[in-house]
Amino acid sequence: MLSEKSVETVRATLPAVSGAVTEITDLFYRKLFAAHPELLRDLFNRGNQASGAQKQALAGSIAAFATALVEHPGVRPDAMLARIAHKHASLGITRDQYEIVHTHLFRAIVEILGDAVTEAVAQAWDEVYWLMANALIAIEERLYAEAGAVDGDTWRAWEVVARTRETADVATFRLRPVDGGDAPGFCPGQYVSVRVELADGARQIRQYSLSCAPGSATRTITVKRVRAAGAPEGEVSNHLHAHVHEGHRLTLSAPYGDIALTDTDAPLVLVSAGIGCTPMLSMLDHLTGLGHAGPVTVLHADRTPGDHALRADHLALTAKLPAGTAHFWYESPDAEWPADRTGRMDLTDVSLPPAAHAYLCGPLPFMRAVRGQLIERGIAAGDIHYEVFGPDLWLAHEG
Known part of the structure; x- marks a missing residue:
């Protein structure tokens, strides 16, 4: 004070x-x-x-x-x-x-x-x-x-044990600790920092959501290549896509992030756009493991079905939940895609459970727009949580 x-x-x-x-x-x-x-x-x-x-x-x-x-x-x-x-x-x-x-x-x-x-x-x-x-x-x-980090020394060496191509610009890296120790616990929705050494000797750091459920001996991060010609944006994602394969090592931080799913009986609404689906996949994987029986509404927006990373997992994990429903919107959908699910996410005709807790991840303009729709539909502002990577220009101005 x-x-x-x-x-x-x-x-x-x-x-x-x-x-x-x-x-x-x-x-x-x-x-x-x-x-x-x-x-x-x-x-x-x-x-x-x-x-x-x-x-x-x-x-x-x-x-x-x-x-x-x-x-x-x-x-x-x-x-x-x-x-x-x-x-x-x-x-x-x-x-x-x-x-x-x-x-x-x-x-x-x-x-x-x-x-x-x-x-x-x-x-x-x-x-x-x-x-x-x-x-x-x-x-x-x-x-x-x-x-268990001493003086901020949160870094640990991890080995890539598998790499999976999800889309033309998205890859999943499965990792395990090089020292053979246990993987640290985390809450679904949290992220890790990845530190890499680039060609000019710089050691740059970026944050990536964990796209798996807690509890396994390995961890997965799903990384979208950021294409930004003539600027340093995307230099870590491009390095990972171009140079990191099975058998390579990465330096990761412990898991962090304050927007994480806690075990709750409240109805859930999981909203994402683009690569923002990654923390939602972790949450869904966790919920299926718990045998979560409450309503879970999954909402996602993307450019095309082919750009929707982890789309099959998004659908399969939602289907495993007894009260899970999924709605996807695509800017350029397949020919038979329903007209009311084309273009920007519109929740007008989507059934939302009362007293729900909502989790959002995606570009800031998208999250602002969806947050407004959720509030109009009766979800309390205090029950809407969001994750953004990079500088948080929204929170800084909201206080």
Whole structure:
């Protein structure tokens, strides 16, 4: 909780900081990477830096956190903090890195805002930063302890024991620990980070959902090749598709992710688009193993049936559930595909169970649109959960 004096200072300066926060974060990253180029090479996603998405997410998170502190001083924005902390833990972020960020972030603030940063303003925003940083550090240290990771060393070598081509641009990699130990437990819907060394020596990291159920000795990730000519986007997925085959080794983090299916008797609605089906496959696999008897409605949108990765599994696992139903939408379907399942997902005529919990994964515009439809159909906003990979531009602006 902010001190009373800082609340007033932050409230008074929040419009100015919010208005300049994109410039601040842009300058911050330039200063950070100039002083620590290894962070861009081996930790930060170069694709997100090139597109500007990471700068937008950081700017939105800072503004959203500060706004929450002054508008709801007794309530901490735990949803935002948990989402960020899980991502940080999957990257191996440690306490000392928050000091580095603090140094360059505040240099950027002073340079952009100039004389407006009085001693009182600097102290108030310093308090905001450390409230957020220390909350994240505490969550991340708990996550590391639960994973048995010492000082953020969450990495482990895994061997690819099988590779399966799902579509022209999607492959599934089945993995087992190289050391012969047990695979760590996880909750359906969680992800792992995969760290690879690229041709230029950079060690880039990306997150991929586990597409299998918990409990087996192996793990599977299903990776879509991201085609983005002339940009670093997709450099890890392209590396995996081009160079990683059976017998090769990968470095994986422990499983993380705060949007995970918990064993529940509530009706479920599992919504996905494109490669966003992967966490839903893990959930379905888990539910069939449990003998889940409650209603499960599966909704998926894709470009074509041929682009729908794991389509056969999507159908087969849903069919194993006593009260499971599946509805798929395709932009360019087969000739006999029903007209009301062509194009964008439209839930108007889809029967949804009352009091359902919904899980969403896919592009942000898709999830925003579907979330609105679910709320219109009576599903409570608090019971709609979503997963997004890359910078979370939605949560940062919602707070």
